[in-house]
Amino acid sequence: MLDARIVYLGMPLVPAVTELVLAELMYLQYQDPNKPIYLYINSSGTNKTDGQIVGLETEGTAIYDAMCFVRNEVSDVYTVCVGMALGQACMLLAAGTRGKRYMLEHATAMLHQPRVPPTGPRQAIDISLKWREVLAQKNNMLRILSLHTGHSVSKLDKDLRVPLYMQPKDAIAYAIADGIIPSRGKEARARRAAQRGDRRRKREGLGPPPEAL
Secondary structure, X not given: OHHHOEEEEOOOOOHXXXXXXXXXXXXXXXXXXXXXXXXXXXXXXXXXXXXXXXXXXXXHHHHHHHHXXXXXXXXXXXXXXXXXXEOHHHHHHHOOOOOOEEEEOOOEEEEOOOOOOOOOOOOHHHHHHXXXXXXXXXXXXXHHHHHHHOOOHHHHHHHOOOOEEEOHXXXXXXXXXXXXXXXXXXXXXXXXXXHHHHHHHHXXXXXXXXXHO
8 A cells, every 4th residue: 555655544543553654654754855744544543432442642753743744835735535534534634635535435434532541559659640640631632623523622611521522514515524525436337226126127027117207
């Protein structure tokens, strides 16, 4: 896929996945800094789909910073959600070049606040430091989303008190995405099915379907 300048994020944001995405972004930027890069996203972010935390929020911000680094006035970063973009992955979807952020028609986007990993038996100061870091990551995410959606930080903070699920039209309305890519071949399949029906009706000596009258 690198030959087509496509980077595919298809797993939760664990360190190994982040390192691979970063390496591919940097490679494509080095190969030709003036050509666009296409980031395809099908990721549950730093959590598994069951909510289990598997990565740190810094995984998402590392990829975001790399996207900003490789993008310039003549090179765009297209983002395409091909299945799901949840949490930090949704932030990355929104961070594509304005006007070039897309979702497939049955994809799902969802934003939520950073979640606190299990702390276990720790000292009070350790827990306090962890909470401070989580709040810092939350503020980073809100600022990034505000920059790319145009919403105020206070609105985003209020909206994300509960997980915000979005179908493609909802994501466009919320300025997370800019367009919907329809399934290729859907209309062609419908035409072929209609043609087969017409041929069958002709063989059986039937007239045109009622809607054609």
